[in-house]
Amino acid sequence: MNAVMxxxxxxxxxxxxxxxxxxxxxxxxxxxxxxxxxxxxIVVWSRAVATAILAGVxxxxxxxxxxxxxxxxxxxxxxxxxxxYLAYLAMRRSVFAGVLxxxxxxxxxxxxxxx
Amino acid sequence: xxxxxxxxxxxxxxFGGVKSALTSVFVLVLMGTYxxxxxxxxxxxxxxxxxxxxSMLVWAAPxxxxxxxxxxxxxxxxxxxLAVTLSAIRLFPMVVALLPLxxxxxxxxxxxxxxxxxxxxxxxxxxxxxxPAMLQEWRIAFCNGLSVGYMGTAVxxxxxxxxxxxxxxxxxxGTLLFLTPMSFLISTARNAHMMVDRMALVFGLVLGPVLxxxxxxxxxxxxxxxxxxxxxxxxxxxxxxx
Numbered sequence: 001m002n003a004v005m006x007x008x009x010x011x012x013x014x015x016x017x018x019x020x021x022x023x024x025x026x027x028x029x030x031x032x033x034x035x036x037x038x039x040x041x042i043v044v045w046s047r048a049v050a051t052a053i054l055a056g057v058x059x060x061x062x063x064x065x066x067x068x069x070x071x072x073x074x075x076x077x078x079x080x081x082x083x084x085y086l087a088y089l090a091m092r093r094s095v096f097a098g099v100l101x102x103x104x105x106x107x108x109x110x111x112x113x114x115x
Numbered sequence: 116x117x118x119x120x121x122x123x124x125x126x127x128x129x130f131g132g133v134k135s136a137l138t139s140v141f142v143l144v145l146m147g148t149y150x151x152x153x154x155x156x157x158x159x160x161x162x163x164x165x166x167x168x169x170s171m172l173v174w175a176a177p178x179x180x181x182x183x184x185x186x187x188x189x190x191x192x193x194x195x196x197l198a199v200t201l202s203a204i205r206l207f208p209m210v211v212a213l214l215p216l217x218x219x220x221x222x223x224x225x226x227x228x229x230x231x232x233x234x235x236x237x238x239x240x241x242x243x244x245x246x247p248a249m250l251q252e253w254r255i256a257f258c259n260g261l262s263v264g265y266m267g268t269a270v271x272x273x274x275x276x277x278x279x280x281x282x283x284x285x286x287x288x289g290t291l292l293f294l295t296p297m298s299f300l301i302s303t304a305r306n307a308h309m310m311v312d313r314m315a316l317v318f319g320l321v322l323g324p325v326l327x328x329x330x331x332x333x334x335x336x337x338x339x340x341x342x343x344x345x346x347x348x349x350x351x352x353x354x355x356x357x
Contacts, residue, residue: 010165017192018182019172021200023232029210030224030231043215044311045347046208051315052342053205053335054236054303056323057177061296063324066184067155068288081297088301095301096140102297103290110286 076109121250128253132260135245137268140298141237145265146272147294148176153276154283154291155180159187163277170269175235176295177202201335208343209239216242217258219251226255233262236299240306311350318342 061069062077069077084102091097122128136142149170156166161183173179178199185195210231217230238261245261246254276283283291307313319342326334 010161011168013186013192014165014169014172014182017186017196018169018178018199021196022173022175022178022203022206024200025203025205025207026210026231026234029207029234030214030227032207033211033214040215043212044309044350045343047212048311048315048346048350049339049343050205050208050212051303051307051312052319052322052346053339054299055316055319056326056335056338056342057202057205058296058300058303059320059323060327062293064327065289065292067292068283068285069292070289071285072289072293077293080293081300084297085301085304088304093305095298095305096143098301099140099144099294099298102301103293106293106297107286107290110289114286 071114072106072110073113076106076113080106080109122253122257125253125256128256129260129263131253132257132262133264134260135241135257136261136264139237139241141241141265141302142268144294144298145237145268147291149269149272150276150279151288151291151294152176152179152183153273153278154280154288155183155187156273157277157280159183161186163274166273166277167270170273171266173199174233174266174269175203175206176269201333204336204339206234209236210234213239213242216246217254219254222255230255230258230262233259233266235262235265236302237265238262240302243306309350310353311346314346314349315343318345 062081063074065072065074065077080102083105084098087101088094088098122131152170153163153166156163166183169179169182173182181198181202182195185198190198213230213234214227217227238258241261242258246258249257303316304313307316319338322338322342323334326337331337
């Protein structure tokens with residue numbers, strides 16, 4: 001019995017602290033979105049909130065990196081992100097080109113300046 | 116590449132969505148991101164099937180990264196749940212913005228359950244880009260196909276990263292981890308057609324790190340509410356002045 005519990009415990013944890021606290025926001029969106037048009041003011045506002053939160057996560061992932069990314073110095077990470085964005089603008093708004101240049105810049109900087 | 120907007124059946128729309136997913140830039144992003152997450156799950160000693168299940172149930176890369184690293188670091192379950200739910204707040208306005216595109220006259224609530232669960236950054240960005248040009252009757256099937264294409268990619272490459280983990284050098288792993296912020300930055304900028312979205316992007320980029328540095332409680336929530344509302348207010352002021 002205990003062996004079965006030990007085996008199932010990670011999956012129970014996944015549902016309780018992974019799935020449910022994440023899914024609640026999707027469910028709320030489904031319940032509260034009824035009857036809204038995609039050009040209504042509340043939708044424009046909520047898209048702005050979503051964009052701002054995502055932008056905050058992006059900036060934090062770059063500035064306060066953890067794990068393997070933290071072995072690459074902060075100035076290299078920021079410079080690589082700027083290079084990627086400029087390449088995206090320069091190459092006719094190509095997401096692929098921007099990501100590729102950003103990654104190449106990070107790799108180059110990492111080779112030269114990694115801790 | 117023109118968006119496919121006419122289909123002969125729901126199945127055709129579904130597979131059109133799968134095809135659209137597998138040929139978009141996000142598939143490369145998901146490969147890189149989930150190879151990194153797979154490596155993380157391996158490092159923290161979680162089963163590979165646990166990772167696959169988390170990709171299907173949680174289906175949000177930032178929440179999965181938080182979940183895996185916090186559980187691995189031995190944080191309390193309450194702390195983990197709180198961190199996950201804070202990272203997931205952004206899903207709420209995404210669902211609110213997506214559903215009006217999917218809902219037609221005869222749409223039942225249960226038809227919207229799957230697209231609601233599937234809502235994540237990659238699917239959301241692509242849906243908002245491709246769905247408006249498409250007939251309403253094919254949108255839900257297309258959206259589900261798109262999501263299944265992305266989720267399948269995430270699960271497969273999660274396994275790949277999990278089993279590659281042992282041999283991944285730090286510089287290479289760091290480059291893979293960088294794929295997430297780099298690609299999300301550019302794709303969000305590309306998707307920001309209106310000035311209000313561009314302002315929200317800039318405000319979020321600044322507010323996120325500032326509020327974290329100031330150790331503001333619920334910093335992610337405040338980044339969104341303050342940054343988004345500020346952008347929205349500026350948008351209303353500009354409209355009123357015009």
